[in-house]
Amino acid sequence: MYKKNLFIGVIVVALSLVLVACGSGAGSAPTGVHLTLKAQDIKFDLKEIKAKVNQPVNITFISEGTIEHTFVVVDLGVKETVLPGQKKVITFTPNKTGTFKFVCDVLGHTESGMVGQLIVEP
Ligand SMILES: [Cu+2]
Numbered sequence: 001m002y003k004k005n006l007f008i009g010v011i012v013v014a015l016s017l018v019l020v021a022c023g024s025g026a027g028s029a030p031t032g033v034h035l036t037l038k039a040q041d042i043k044f045d046l047k048e049i050k051a052k053v054n055q056p057v058n059i060t061f062i063s064e065g066t067i068e069h070t071f072v073v074v075d076l077g078v079k080e081t082v083l084p085g086q087k088k089v090i091t092f093t094p095n096k097t098g099t100f101k102f103v104c105d106v107l108g109h110t111e112s113g114m115v116g117q118l119i120v121e122p
Pocket of ligand 1: 039042068069070104105106109114
């Protein structure tokens with residue numbers, strides 16, 4: 001009787017260890033960066049975005065302005081346009097580390113301050 005209970009106890013402990021292992025595994029999976037970037041007339045609400053190399057960047061780009069704005073990262077080949085009052089999900093995966101400029105390239109907007117830094121870390 002004692003031996004049988006011990007056996008069941010070992011099984012229960014083993015099962016809990018398996019469950020804990022699965023749980024922590026899912027939590028540490030690379031999921032990249034998720035953020036919201038708002039374009040206003042005339043500025044971005046974020047001046048800096050941090051990302052990790054080879055991990056997806058997922059930006060919900062919202063225009064709160066009354067004119068068209070863009071999100072452009074020349075060095076990474078990213079260019080998206082958002083119309084007034086609309087939003088767009090932009091996804092890209094930086095394949096190199098460094099500090100890259102993101103801008104709105106609508107005529108005059110970069111010069112007016114629609115510019116920020118995308119920092120891609122190793
Ligand atoms: Cu703009």
